[in-house]
Amino acid sequence: MSGLPLPHDTNSPYTHALPVIDDDDAPAPAPVEVETIQDAEWHRARQFSYEVATALPSHWLPLQEALGGVLAEDVTAPIPVPHYASSAMDGYAVAGPQPWTVVFPEPVETDPRKMLTIPPKELYRPVLNLEPGQATRIVTGGLVPAGARAVLRDEYAHLSEEGTVLTIAAHAPSAEDIPYGQNIRRTGEEVAAGDVILRGQCLLNPAHIAFAAISGHDMLPVRRRPRVTILLTGSEVVEDGIPEPGQVRDAFGPQLPTFVEMLGGSVDQLRRVEDTAKAMLSALTEAPSGMASVLDARTEVVITTGGTGHSDADHVRSALEELGAVFLLDGLAQRPGHPTFLARLPEDGPFVVGLPGNPLAAMTSMFTVAQPLLAKLHGDPAPATRALPAAEELPGQKVTALVPGYLQDGKVAPRDRVGANMLRGLAHADVIIVVPPGGVAAGQDVEVVPLPWR
């Protein structure tokens, strides 16, 4: 998390259901009424959360920042690799057949007093050309002079006593001759200029970055992670130690930023907000010292936790309404996580994912709404589910039940202790089982959501 102020983005990449006014003189079109989807069915909510957003444009990042990102497009080599013929060994570059007369780099200056003014590295003119019958000293990686046919490595080199005549040592594998090109790394032998060196959509790893660097790249085009601000509510929530009765330990602060990163987002800020509408309103609109406000920080997604209810203590909805947010999804036909919502702040503002305070409810709703939304903004495919046979009968509920499950001999079984407020089942789960309202018989296939950390 950077916490740094960010410049205002005037070039928002979203498509939006609200009118976009791009000409100051044009009459403002009538606002488009956005119909809120109430209590959306689980699949519909997940698909909607993907389709409502547009992938952010990619950006160019310096190599070390690109590491870990997704490459946005194919990258080609601007130069051949190696870009000059170089020696693979310490030894002698040789031209023509042996014996060879050793030629030495010439000093650029012979007047001793002038020589003193020249940096040692620049004192000699490198040998750039060899005639047949000549040889010159070369180190690994050194520029092979034109005319050289091979590099005779030190171990197989024999010098005359005066050090001016070079021959192949008697113990060399072939004392008569040295094969053409031996110990020379040819120009372009690894990569020709214009070759595709990295394929778009790959996850950039250390080897990719090293390869891009030796190919001459400083920056790479990377798919941009959506910027996320997390606002945690709950006056009863404490951050450390053993909670007193009436208090709860914060289940979200320590993991939600990394969870969001696993789903393709990048968390800019995490803040705690008091349980009042005023506090939520100012968290969204005012800038804490040294930081940009949520609305100015080019945040693309705000995730709130808690306060999704309609009671007097739940102020997230009312603060958003006051800011003119459009509610796209209001409530989900799923258990747990029913009060979850997806809203959008006006003028192509950030999406707001409202997660319930109950920890398992919040975690399951991350997969329903936040995962597809972040995937789309990051340019990833829609998150997929798998089908697995149920190890036992899974009774249906009124709405889709999201149940932490574990794998057992290729089948999936539900964990127990999976109440909306509980985390024990999820902590020991491999997947989340999507139990349809009709339930699933033992042995029948059931849909499961893979967990990104498994």
Ligand SMILES: Nc1nc2c(c(=O)[nH]1)N[C@H]1C(S)=C(S)[C@@H](COP(=O)(O)OP(=O)(O)OC[C@H]3O[C@@H](n4cnc5c(N)ncnc54)[C@H](O)[C@@H]3O)O[C@H]1N2
């Ligand atoms: N009269 C009704 N009560 C409730 C309803 C309802 O329909 N009518 N719905 C229940 C359901 S379902 C859920 S889910 C929750 C939604 O709660 P909120 O989103 O408003 O969240 P809070 O009330 O703030 O907190 C609920 C619960 O979660 C705990 N919490 C909150 N933040 C954290 C945190 N960071 N770490 C751990 N636990 C947290 C909080 O202490 C509460 O126990 O409402 C039900 N009630």
Ligand code: MOO
């Ligand atoms: O819908 Mo609530 O999220 O079951 O606890």
